[in-house]
Amino acid sequence: MAHEIKLAASARTEFGKGASRRLRRAGQVPAVVYGHGADPVHIALPGHETLLALRTANALLSISVDGGAAQLVLPKQVQRDPIKGFLEHVDLLVVKRGEKVSVEVPLVVTGADKEDRVLVIDQQTLTLEVEATHIPSEITVDVSGLEIGAQLTAAELVLPEGAVYAGEPDDLILSITQTRAAAQAGDEAEGAEAAAE
Incomplete structure (x- = not known):
């Protein structure tokens, strides 16, 4: 059964390809969190830890943004570099305990x-x-x-x-x-x- 993998994220204020490239060079992965009627939240995840977490199919992630309250998310779309395999972007869906x-x-x-x-x-x-x-x-x-x-x-x-x-x-x-x-x-x-x- 799934166990929660804790990841500390930071909010993103810069967007676009250039900003995403700078994030990846700094060892981070651009991501967006959405679901349950909330506005999408753009975040940066730690690159290595996220890569390890997503090796498991349907990894259940517990993400806290800038030290805030943790929320459970599931990866819905993971974009990888087709040649080198590094993570380019991750879409995360908010889920609640007990929710199907x-x-x-x-x-x-x-x-x-x-x-x-x-x-x-x-x-x-x-x-x-x-x-x-x-x-x-x-x-x-x-x-x-x-x-x-x-x-x-x-x-x-x-x-x-x-x-x-x-x-x-x-x-x-x-x-x-x-x-x-x-x-x-x-x-x-x-x-x-x-x-x-």
């Missing part, structure tokens, strides 16, 4: 190591409606007991308490198919049996 939010959570599959089958994953992430302070870091699915031809739908997912899948219950999450080599071996064995009759 819609988030993308990574799907992690275990037990898919049998040689005669191929795992086809239809959804790499799952859209969940979940309490802001209880966002799971991932949803794990064990496919070791599934046979070739099996399919797993959203209705069969085991989600943490309070989490609800945002799509349809019959959405396909993953399926197990036979490898081409195993299928060919099966065809050859059937052909040999037919020839022997």
Whole structure:
């Protein structure tokens, strides 16, 4: 489950590309905080700490601006430099304890190591409606007991308490198919049996 990552921010008074470049050179990240009907607040976040915090999907951040009261936020849009990977800008959405939010959570599959089958994953992430302070870091699915031809739908997912899948219950999450080599071996064995009759 999500734990709060505390970050100290400072208010921004300068805007535009030049101001943002100066901030980044000083090791800070320009950001904007919005939501719950409040006016957007432009802030500067500590670059290194923010980069580390955002390595976690759906990181729940507790941000205090210029030493003021902390507020909970979720990253909604993160712009990175396409070549160097540093943070260029972050949009943060204010959330409240107990509030439900819609988030993308990574799907992690275990037990898919049998040689005669191929795992086809239809959804790499799952859209969940979940309490802001209880966002799971991932949803794990064990496919070791599934046979070739099996399919797993959203209705069969085991989600943490309070989490609800945002799509349809019959959405396909993953399926197990036979490898081409195993299928060919099966065809050859059937052909040999037919020839022997």
